[in-house]
Amino acid sequence: MKTFDKKFWIIFIPFIIFILMVIYFPYWVRDELLFYDFNDMGQIGDTFGGLMGPFIGIAGGILTFLAFWVQYKANEQQKDDLKIQRKREYLSSFETKFFELIRLHRENVTDQNYTKFGKTEMEKYQGRKVFRVIHKEFEECYTEIKRFHKIYGQSFMRNQYKNKLKSIIEKNKLNVSEEDFALIDLAYTFLFFGVAKDSEAFLTIKFKQKFNDDYFGKLVTFLQLKPKMQYGKMYNCWKYFINLNVLEMKPIFENIHTNRRVSGYEAHLNHMNFFNNLAVEKYYGGHQHRLGHYYRHLFQSYKFLFNENDLTDEEKYFFGKTLRAQLSNYEQSLLFLNSLSNLGLKWDLKPEINPITNKEIRLISEYNIIKNVPGIQVLDITYKKYYPNVEFEFEDN
Incomplete structure (x- = not known):
């Protein structure tokens, strides 16, 4: 915020013009009244002083106003600086919490492991590869x-x-x-x-x-x-x-x-x-112990972001995109399938309500969490039919 902004100049320029006129006035009077007898100038001086006194008082008032104006603008600047400082402190605190949630999410992914019989022997999958294997099992089951x-x-x-x-x-x-x-x-x-x-x-x-x-x-x-x-x-x-x-x-x-x-x-x-x-042991042995905690933490992370009322929508989307960048394509596709089941409808299609804003918490649509799904569908399940408001990456191509 500038101290001398447009409002200041609107007031200051006419004031300067007025001062210049006051300064020039005696010379103008002298030039115009040379034909008078200067023995009478005392009366004219008294008259001039009586006329100019109020103007000089007005000029003093204006100067006082300008002094207060400068102080007012300085106070406004101080308030703005304080708001900026508080915003920075809030963002710093929020980022610390949010990136801690991202760190925990990455740990959840890293800790994933799944040992399964391959074509000829037992094979061990770890990290993101586990989600691809689980995704394949869904395709078989479906x-x-x-x-x-x-x-x-x-x-x-x-x-x-x-x-x-x-x-x-x-x-x-x-x-x-x-x-x-x-x-x-x-x-x-x-x-x-x-x-x-x-x-x-x-x-x-x-x-x-x-x-x-x-x-x-x-x-x-x-x-x-x-x-x-x-x-x-x-x-x-x-x-x-x-x-x-x-x-x-x-x-x-x-x-x-x-x-x-x-x-x-x-x-x-x-x-x-x-x-x-x-x-004998079943092919579909279940993944509750792998996916249960994973989805609970991911849901709470996005819900935490959604409920931050001190962030702008643009800031929320930036952080949401940052968290989405941690999800592989198959993680996003599995999240899509999870959100269509009775276990995950609250992600978007049957959302919770924010008790303060009374707004539906539609996380997938709000943050395009499944933007990078592989392809346009899983078997005959078309992504866009279930999430028409999501801006999918395949649409950009």
């Missing part, structure tokens, strides 16, 4: 559920759940169906919790109000037939089964599901007792 859905997908949802999904779709103006949403929810939830026996009871309770019992019970059994890859012959038997025509798959699976609790039952397929697949 594809297999779609295959199962071709057989048993008629009227699979309960009306209450269907209406809930319809409400979310309409509120967010999405160009998708309730069925699309439900299948993504199923695939991601199975991926997250797994289909082992200790997860089955929990998942049954979780999905009881969403899907028909017969549909969900059969789907759990269907996915439990897929063993870990180290069970080579059993895994190959599953691959043979999943590639059958759906009309061939149905009777084989119906027999296994009906007799799943019968000890010693046999269901021969591809020279194997396919029924034995139910007794």
Whole structure:
């Protein structure tokens, strides 16, 4: 802030003109009144002094005003400097907290590890590579559920759940169906919790109000037939089964599901007792212990940023972009899938409300968190259909 700004000059210039006129006035009087007898000039001087006294008082008042004006501007400058200092101190404090959250996020990524059987041996994945492997497992799970859905997908949802999904779709103006949403929810939830026996009871309770019992019970059994890859012959038997025509798959699976609790039952397929697949470790063992803490921390980091009312929208977006830069493309794609499941709707599609501003906390749309997803879709799940307001990187290209 400048002390002598536009307002100052508007006042000061006329004042200078006035002073110059006052100084010149005696000479003008002298030149004009030379024909008078200067013996009478005493009276003229008294008259002049009487006339000029008020003007001199006014000039003094103006000078006093100008002195106060300068002091006022100095005080304003001091206030602005204090605001700038406080802003800098606030930003410094905020940045310290925010970059600590980023550091913890990076530690969460670094600590990720996943040992899984590859083509011929056990392989260990660490850090960001884990998310790519998990993403691949989602693709497999979703594809297999779609295959199962071709057989048993008629009227699979309960009306209450269907209406809930319809409400979310309409509120967010999405160009998708309730069925699309439900299948993504199923695939991601199975991926997250797994289909082992200790997860089955929990998942049954979780999905009881969403899907028909017969549909969900059969789907759990269907996915439990897929063993870990180290069970080579059993895994190959599953691959043979999943590639059958759906009309061939149905009777084989119906027999296994009906007799799943019968000890010693046999269901021969591809020279194997396919029924034995139910007794070994499952391919979908779950990733709750890997992803649970990861997503909770990431959500709270973005929510912390969103609720900082002393930051401008531009500053918030800058920090949000900085945190997004820590996420690999597959991390962003998995976050997209997480946000479409019942576990992650609060990220954007069913947001929380800020109690102070009464604003919806739509984190993904607000900060374009999934901007750098790989490609334009995951299988037949198109990113833009679910997040039309996100500015995706593939659109720039």
